[in-house]
Amino acid sequence: MITTLRLQTSAILLGLLAGPVLQTDALAQEGPGQGYAKIASGAFSIVAEVRAKPGKEAELRAVTLPLIDLVRSDPANLVYFLQESRENPGHFIFYEIFANEADFDAHNAMPYVKEWFAKLPELADGGVKVTRMEILAPAND
Numbered sequence: 183m184i185t186t187l188r189l190q191t192s193a194i195l196l197g198l199l200a201g202p203v204l205q206t207d208a209l210a211q212e213g214p215g216q217g218y219a220k221i222a223s224g225a226f227s228i229v230a231e232v233r234a235k236p237g238k239e240a241e242l243r244a245v246t247l248p249l250i251d252l253v254r255s256d257p258a259n260l261v262y263f264l265q266e267s268r269e270n271p272g273h274f275i276f277y278e279i280f281a282n283e284a285d286f287d288a289h290n291a292m293p294y295v296k297e298w299f300a301k302l303p304e305l306a307d308g309g310v311k312v313t314r315m316e317i318l319a320p321a322n323d
Contacts, residue, residue, distance in 0.1 A: 221260055223319035226283045230276040231311045239272030242305040246274060252294050258285035
């Protein structure tokens with residue numbers, strides 16, 4: 183009786199654990215990964231880097247975090263990620279994708295972007311290093 187109860191309990195627990203795994207697999211095939219198709223080969227991408235001055239890490243983070251919602255709400259922005267180094271707090275990397283360079287230039291002309299850049303001399307060590315890149319896609323696209 184006890185062995186049967188243990189087997190039934192184990193089967194229930196295994197079913198509970200397997201459910202999320204199976205759902206995750208389905209999402210990977212049908213969900214978020216499908217978004218890659220929306221980014222055309224040749225799209226304009228940016229990798230930007232900024233480092234806080236010593237002692238200004240929290241201040242730079244505080245003025246930078248609001249950019250996430252602001253940039254992502256721009257209809258011309260296709261992808262925007264703000265990342266911070268785990269090893270070196272205050273070292274930020276931005277990853278952004280726009281359909282073309284004109285959309286990126288328009289983004290940089292937005293008042294909130296200009297306001298952020300205006301705060302950098304006090305908070306950032308050396309300004310922003312920007313690498314302009316082009317999205318590449320597989321040959322079959």
